[in-house]
Amino acid sequence: MIIGMARWEPGAHGRMMAAAIALFTEYGYENVTVAQIAAEVGVTERTFFRHFTEKREVLFDGAGGLQNRVVELIAAAPPGGDPWTVTVDAMREMCDEFFDGRREQSRQRQRIIESANELQERELLKLAALTSAITAAHVERGCPANTSELVARAGVAVFTVGFGRWIDGPVRQFSDAIADVAAELHGAIAHSTRP
């Protein structure tokens, strides 16, 4: 749903990603060939496969960069920062860097992901990898493994819900949507009758 949008380069790589999303949106993911995507940006199929291992990868190319950036930001957070605040702030910062000006493409990409089971599965795997990376980043800071995993899972939940609210809600920054969702989770849990 989220994870492949990030940082389109201006070169052939980024143009293939943009062309793929436009073509998938117009004709359906299943109906578009790699040859069509390549033709759309004036490169050969072979060039496409130098950049992406298979058709669906053109939708997930940003995932690694996004994940690495969140991990970097968690590692760079001031020592002693509580894990939840560090996680939410890192995600917000990454969103400002990676998703600014990408709302429409993010929404289109999301609709494509929802259209095919294989893409949804791939997205789940990417989110699981992001969760593991955030967990490891907190362990690296000296946070207990159990707490690290819990905060990572809750953080990815906030990220995912925030993404949906950003692409389908009123126009604003993705990072503001995340702040709202984090505040809502705080409200739901802190004011529950459960201790």
Added chain:
Amino acid sequence: MIIGMARWEPGAHGRMMAAAIALFTEYGYENVTVAQIAAEVGVTERTFFRHFTEKREVLFDGAGGLQNRVVELIAAAPPGGDPWTVTVDAMREMCDEFFDGRREQSRQRQRIIESANELQERELLKLAALTSAITAAHVERGCPANTSELVARAGVAVFTVGFGRWIDGPVRQFSDAIADVAAELHGAIAHSTRP
């Protein structure tokens, strides 16, 4: 990791599930055939396939029942209960009903899931389905869709982390592990510097 353990019937169905876990644990998931599982409990391969569509399904058979029970419990919660408390309490109740006395098998099953990518993917899909079902159950109670999804995702995070703590931590009830993890999430979020 969690989701297929539940409610083994005493008949051939349950015996096939137990035999499969024992055989997978001893010889490895990839190396065990359906014929071996069937032979182990004295039925034919054909009988196996009357109960399970494919080999891996023997590990995920409980998922539907578990999900339905959580949904039932959320639906039956007192009106006006806050969504977070309702979610955690429903999961705890379900765990008492489904996982009591199943700690060792749950741990073995978890190790099998971790041994094969296709099983991990299947598990992610089952957890995604559980998340959707919990979301829908809260919407049905009149909770806004956004909050419902957020609480469902955070709830499944607590369930998943609680499962890991239950199978690998000191012996106790699964539902007590969930209560501890829910309290820890409360602590991490309510006492963070982030509002």
